[in-house]
Amino acid sequence: MKKTIVPIGPYHPLQEEPEFFTLTVEGERVVDIDVHIGYNHRGIEKLSEMKTFDQSTFVIERICGICSTSHPFAYTRAVEDIIPVEVPQRAKYIRTIIAEGERIHSHLLWLGLAGHFLGYNTVYMWAWKLREEILDVMEILSGNRNNYAMFKPGGVRRDIKSEDIPGVIKKIDSIVPTLTMLKKAVTDDPVLAARTKGIGILTKEEAINYSALGPTSRASGVARDVRKDSPYGAYEAVEWQMIVTQNGDVFDKAVVRILETFESIKIIKHCLLNLPDTEIDLNLKNIPPGEGIGHIEAPRGETFHYVKSDGANRPVRHKVRAPTFMNLPTYKATVIGATISDATIILAAIDPCYCCTERMAVRNIKGKKLYGGEDLIRLSQQKTEKIRKNRGK
Amino acid sequence: MTRVEVLKDLMHRFKEEIVDVSDKSPNRVYIEIKPQALIKIACHIFKDLGARFNIASGSDLRYHMEILYHFTIEDIDLLISLRVRLPKSKLVIDSLCPYFAAANWIEREMHELLGIDFAGHPDLRRLLLSDDWPAGVYPLRTDYQEWDKSAIRDRGV
Numbered sequence: 001m002k003k004t005i006v007p008i009g010p011y012h013p014l015q016e017e018p019e020f021f022t023l024t025v026e027g028e029r030v031v032d033i034d035v036h037i038g039y040n041h042r043g044i045e046k047l048s049e050m051k052t053f054d055q056s057t058f059v060i061e062r063i064c065g066i067c068s069t070s071h072p073f074a075y076t077r078a079v080e081d082i083i084p085v086e087v088p089q090r091a092k093y094i095r096t097i098i099a100e101g102e103r104i105h106s107h108l109l110w111l112g113l114a115g116h117f118l119g120y121n122t123v124y125m126w127a128w129k130l131r132e133e134i135l136d137v138m139e140i141l142s143g144n145r146n147n148y149a150m151f152k153p154g155g156v157r158r159d160i161k162s163e164d165i166p167g168v169i170k171k172i173d174s175i176v177p178t179l180t181m182l183k184k185a186v187t188d189d190p191v192l193a194a195r196t197k198g199i200g201i202l203t204k205e206e207a208i209n210y211s212a213l214g215p216t217s218r219a220s221g222v223a224r225d226v227r228k229d230s231p232y233g234a235y236e237a238v239e240w241q242m243i244v245t246q247n248g249d250v251f252d253k254a255v256v257r258i259l260e261t262f263e264s265i266k267i268i269k270h271c272l273l274n275l276p277d278t279e280i281d282l283n284l285k286n287i288p289p290g291e292g293i294g295h296i297e298a299p300r301g302e303t304f305h306y307v308k309s310d311g312a313n314r315p316v317r318h319k320v321r322a323p324t325f326m327n328l329p330t331y332k333a334t335v336i337g338a339t340i341s342d343a344t345i346i347l348a349a350i351d352p353c354y355c356c357t358e359r360m361a362v363r364n365i366k367g368k369k370l371y372g373g374e375d376l377i378r379l380s381q382q383k384t385e386k387i388r389k390n391r392g393k
Numbered sequence: 394m395t396r397v398e399v400l401k402d403l404m405h406r407f408k409e410e411i412v413d414v415s416d417k418s419p420n421r422v423y424i425e426i427k428p429q430a431l432i433k434i435a436c437h438i439f440k441d442l443g444a445r446f447n448i449a450s451g452s453d454l455r456y457h458m459e460i461l462y463h464f465t466i467e468d469i470d471l472l473i474s475l476r477v478r479l480p481k482s483k484l485v486i487d488s489l490c491p492y493f494a495a496a497n498w499i500e501r502e503m504h505e506l507l508g509i510d511f512a513g514h515p516d517l518r519r520l521l522l523s524d525d526w527p528a529g530v531y532p533l534r535t536d537y538q539e540w541d542k543s544a545i546r547d548r549g550v
Contacts, residue, residue, distance in 0.1 A: 037520060037521065038519065038520060038521040038522060038523060039523070041521040041522065041523075043532065045533070046532060046533060081418070081421070084417075084418055208445075209493055209494050209495065210494045210495050211445050211446045211447075211493070211495035224445065224467055229465075229467040229468075229470055230420060230465075230467070230470045230472075291423075293421060293463065293472060293474070295447065295465075295472075302447070304447050304448050304463070306448075306450045306461065306463070308452060316452070317450070317452040319448070319450035319452075321447070321448040321450075321499075325448075325498060325499075326448075326495060329494065329495075329497060329498055332494075
């Protein structure tokens with residue numbers, strides 16, 4: 001059969017971010033896929049070398065709008081690893097609270113988008129409505145709905161006031177019944193199951209070969225989580241479950257994320273109720289020469305920062321590796337062999353964050369049929385509609 | 394295996410190839426190795442010890458280039474960083490991509506940002522830089538000069 005190239009682009013096929021996939025298809029089936037990234041590259045690693053250690057915290061917080069805590073978290077841990085030094089207990093708890101709040105809203109955001117791609121706009125609306133509550137919680141705790149600016153090398157910038165805590169816990173509790181309903185609706189729905197079960201399977205071997213991270217690898221049976229393997233923050237002091245499923249398909253990735261949200265709620269509540277009464281900042285002044293590594297579990301997987309210092313007030317080298325950098329190349333293993341209408345949700349299933357990976361391209365191939373992002377979402381939604389109608393017969 | 398056993402085994406197995414070991418903290422160890430032994434040691438750590446490849450980070454240290462290959466062995470919570478030094482006159486090292494897929498993108502990134510060649514890499518196209526970026530200009534090198542006079546780039550504080 002004749003091969004056709006389907007460029008997915010320009011701009012926002014999946015997550016409203018610049019990216020460019022080239023799908024080579026035979027009929028409806030994808031036989032090859034390539035990705036071009038680089039159009040969102042802002043040179044933040046270089047920029048960070050020109051800022052002081054304290055200023056860098058603000059620069060890298062702006063790498064990504066959704067996981068805006070994970071980068072400062074990994075970076076501050078890398079700087080603290082140079083010395084090395086442990087931050088005060090209360091700072092650890094506050095960091096954990098902020099990081100888990102971010103995980104909840106990030107997973108809910110993904111769940112909503114996944115519902116939208118599949119033509120389930122009810123899921124989209126419900127999930128984003130719940131996300132709003134969490135953003136309010138973050139505003140109460142940090143003063144910001146996003147880019148919380150809570151982190152600094154050696155501790156946290158602001159304390160959590162004890163009079164805020166009861167209100168925050170009430171607000172967090174208020175989303176649990178709806179979230180439980182949503183979980184049941186998503187996992188029990190036969191049409192959603194038909195669209196996502198057995199689709200885009202990433203086997204355990206492939207997940208290890210690609211060193212996939214976070215929910216992407218945990219859905220494939222790789223029981224790895226930085227929070228458990230190399231505990232930081234307050235994770236050692238809290239009882240929580242690592243969610244691992246075995247099938248590696250889109251459905252399992254969704255299940256991992258939804259169940260993780262419940263674990264995060266548990267962690268936040270525990271930390272808020274057991275905040276230790278210590279200092280929140282070490283007031284680090286000088287960073288000695290040396291190198292440090294900080295890695296933490298962001299919503300999408302491990303975020304890894306390497307910082308090298310020569311004793312001056314700014315890093316000589318700052319390497320940032322976001323989880324999507326490792327997760328995105330798994331498209332080679334998951335999309336090939338699938339149909340075009342499934343490609344959208346498979347590519348979305350890793351929860352790609354191109355801001356973090358920093359880059360994605362747009363290219364127009366003359367004479368080739370061009371699917372815009374909206375066309376692909378429409379194709380995907382039509383398929384769900386068809387399954388739904390056929391079931392009704 | 395415990396942390397001590399893993400390190401002892403590595404020292405014993407590759408005593409010819411290991412140049413220096415810096416045992417920084419309970420969870421971090423930096424091992425400097427000879428560049429030609431990279432594949433042997435990295436594959437042993439990745440495949441036999443069951444480590445996960447975190448990432449590699451290259452830096453320009455003025456007189457030579459340095460690449461750190463970071464691996465995590467989660468069971469014993471140990472982060473092993475293999476340090477390789479390359480002379481500026483000969484910036485070539487064997488690619489790890491044929492042995493595990495996780496090394497693919499980062500080698501492409503180091504190739505374009507630092508100008509290090511990875512022998513045996515199947516696809517050394519550009520990953521991040523735009524198409525109009527001139528060849529032979531590497532932004533993460535210390536001797537990088539602004540080539541685009543019209544560009545407004547932040548020069549820091």
